[in-house]
Amino acid sequence: MKVNGKPTRTIWIHSECPEIVQIIDQRWLPHQYIVEDIGTVESMAIAIRDMHVRGAGLIGAAAGYGMYLAALEAKAATDFDSHLDSCYALLESTRPTAVNLAWALDRQLQAISKGREADEKIRIAMNTACAIADEDADFCRRIGQHGLSIIREISTAKNGDTVNILTHCNAGWLAFVDYGSATAPIYAAHDAGIMVHVYVDETRPRNQGAALTAWELGQHGVPHTLIVDNAGGHLMQHGMIDLVITGTDRTTVTGDVANKIGTYLKALAAKDNTIPFYVALPSSTFDWKMKNGLSEIPIEQRNPEEITHVEGLCDGKIKSVRISPTGSPAANYAFDVTPARLVTGLITERGICRADRESILQLFPEGRHKT
Numbered sequence: 001m002k003v004n005g006k007p008t009r010t011i012w013i014h015s016e017c018p019e020i021v022q023i024i025d026q027r028w029l030p031h032q033y034i035v036e037d038i039g040t041v042e043s044m045a046i047a048i049r050d051m052h053v054r055g056a057g058l059i060g061a062a063a064g065y066g067m068y069l070a071a072l073e074a075k076a077a078t079d080f081d082s083h084l085d086s087c088y089a090l091l092e093s094t095r096p097t098a099v100n101l102a103w104a105l106d107r108q109l110q111a112i113s114k115g116r117e118a119d120e121k122i123r124i125a126m127n128t129a130c131a132i133a134d135e136d137a138d139f140c141r142r143i144g145q146h147g148l149s150i151i152r153e154i155s156t157a158k159n160g161d162t163v164n165i166l167t168h169c170n171a172g173w174l175a176f177v178d179y180g181s182a183t184a185p186i187y188a189a190h191d192a193g194i195m196v197h198v199y200v201d202e203t204r205p206r207n208q209g210a211a212l213t214a215w216e217l218g219q220h221g222v223p224h225t226l227i228v229d230n231a232g233g234h235l236m237q238h239g240m241i242d243l244v245i246t247g248t249d250r251t252t253v254t255g256d257v258a259n260k261i262g263t264y265l266k267a268l269a270a271k272d273n274t275i276p277f278y279v280a281l282p283s284s285t286f287d288w289k290m291k292n293g294l295s296e297i298p299i300e301q302r303n304p305e306e307i308t309h310v311e312g313l314c315d316g317k318i319k320s321v322r323i324s325p326t327g328s329p330a331a332n333y334a335f336d337v338t339p340a341r342l343v344t345g346l347i348t349e350r351g352i353c354r355a356d357r358e359s360i361l362q363l364f365p366e367g368r369h370k371t
């Protein structure tokens with residue numbers, strides 16, 4: 001996508017120093033667009049854990065590049081493979097819910113193991129990291145094309161009137177390498193001249209919607225309105241929402257969807273108001289082994305201070321201000337699970353399917369031997 005008219009992605013290898021990976025440090029958006037140099041596995045792990053980069057697809061790509069940095073470091077280590085294994089463990093420990101993290105790490109480990117000596121392993125690691133990133137961008141572009149058909153159908157039914165879409169958190173290009181998952185159909189519809197407007201959930205406590213989705217949509221000229229998380233049901237009751245599209249961090253082979261906390265409540269409200277609720281995802285986000293999302297998907301619990309404090313930019317620095325009594329504990333669940341029965345359909349790079357095992361495996365038959 002573009003920032004101030006200039007094409008960019010969320011992560012890439014430095015054009016002049018190939019041992020440096022560069023990322024957009026999303027903690028500073030929407031106020032400042034800061035590119036951060038990542039030269040070690042440890043700093044990549046910090047970037048993922050502390051959400052300099054976030055979002056399932058981008059977490060996977062960051063892990064892929066992290067293993068490239070690990071291979072560079074391993075050349076100087078006494079034992080190449082054991083250094084790689086310790087880097088794998090460090091990166092894997094950063095965030096538990098997005099399945100893309102483990103998927104990318106395993107893909108890298110398997111690819112690197114085919115190298116005979118250090119330099120070949122490093123080349124393989126770099127090529128695999130770039131392939132993961134390029135594939136993520138291409139899958140999201142294709143999700144956009146498939147999701148466009150859903151928006152076009154609603155637009156036609158409304159005789160070309162504006163299609164009002166609600167999205168939760170940021171499943172935009174900032175959560176992937178490019179295009180995004182939930183936003184890809186929105187960008188595709190906007191670019192095709194279809195009238196769309198997006199209601200953006202602010203998404204407490206990290207405000208990915210307010211800080212990131214609103215910024216992304218504004219950069220692309222997509223009309224949008226920021227709302228508090230709890231307003232979505234009200235808008236649905238009053239016929240102001242035609243479609244809900246969210247992303248997901250892990251979707252089971254049976255169609256249960258883990259996504260940012262609050263997604264389940266949006267799905268309940270959509271069901272109650274007969275509004276289509278779609279989840280957009282690249283196939284790297286399927287968990288082929290899990291069948292019951294509610295009992296199996298690990299739900300990340302983050303620092304309670306993300307709830308008890310709000311952060312903002314003040315005099316060029318990120319400042320944190322307490323908003324609750326010091327004596328009041330907070331519980332910070334970062335994700336929830338929406339059962340498949342509340343999901344109208346899944347928008348993937350291969351097309352749209354129902355949120356059930358047979359439909360998913362029909363679109364992805366290779367998943368059968370993984371379940």
Ligand SMILES: CSC[C@H]1O[C@H](OP(=O)(O)O)[C@H](O)[C@@H]1O
Nearest residue numbers: 054055056171175247248259260
């Ligand atoms: C589908 S990737 C975007 C996904 O990731 C977000 O979580 P976080 O910002 O904590 O990484 C949220 O669940 C989005 O839907």
